Amino acid sequence: MNTARCFIALIFLATGAGSVAWPETEMIVWLIDNDEALDAARAADRPVFIIFTGSDWNVWCERMEDEILSTPQFADFAGENLILLKVDFPKSIELPEARVKKNRKLQRKYGISGYPTVVVTDSDGIVLGRLVYMNGGPEPFLGALTKLIE
Numbered sequence: 001m002n003t004a005r006c007f008i009a010l011i012f013l014a015t016g017a018g019s020v021a022w023p024e025t026e027m028i029v030w031l032i033d034n035d036e037a038l039d040a041a042r043a044a045d046r047p048v049f050i051i052f053t054g055s056d057w058n059v060w061c062e063r064m065e066d067e068i069l070s071t072p073q074f075a076d077f078a079g080e081n082l083i084l085l086k087v088d089f090p091k092s093i094e095l096p097e098a099r100v101k102k103n104r105k106l107q108r109k110y111g112i113s114g115y116p117t118v119v120v121t122d123s124d125g126i127v128l129g130r131l132v133y134m135n136g137g138p139e140p141f142l143g144a145l146t147k148l149i150e
Contacts, residue, residue: 027075027079028074028075028078028079028084029084030084030085030086031083031084031085031086032085032086032087032088032099033085033102034050034085034087034102034106034125037050037083037084037085038123038124038125040083041083041121041122041123042123044083045123046081046082046083046123047081047082047083047120047121047122047123047128047148047149048082048083048084048085048120048121048122048123048125049078049082049083049084049085049118049120049145050085050086050087050106050110050118050119050120050121051064051069051084051085051086051087051116051117051118052087052089052106052107052110052112052115052116052117052118052119053065053086053087053088053089053115053116054088054089054090054091054115054116055086055088055090056090056091056092056093057090057091057092058115058116060115060116060133061115061116061133063133064116064133067137067138068133068134068137068138068141071137071138073137073138073139073142074138074141074142077138077142077145077146081149082149087103087106087107088103089103089107089115110127114132116132116133117130117131117132118130118131118132118145120145120148120149128148128149129147129148131144131145131148
């Protein structure tokens, strides 16, 4: 949920205004374990979309989340075409040590040196391509992503 939606929801809850209805979009699920993502990709015959992010400190990661990943267009595309894996390196949230180790291992495996970086793999973990944040909302990003998975 993006920052604006969280803020609005908090205002509604604090004032007792009741529930908040968001526009109907397909619910997407972000996995956090690479082995689970690869198993799901094999079962669904879909590529894996891996986002390497510094979710709570990197402005470009926050922009990518708000402008692309949290949009209905991305949710619809992902729901039909991808298995999603989020590899996060937060600063204000303490992850379990086992998760930190697995995230660092994936970071080394795919040679990630900056955030946000998207790596798209097949169900065996073979890289199909890479993407980074793009200006212009979901359309240019989804266009580039479509070319990677075709």
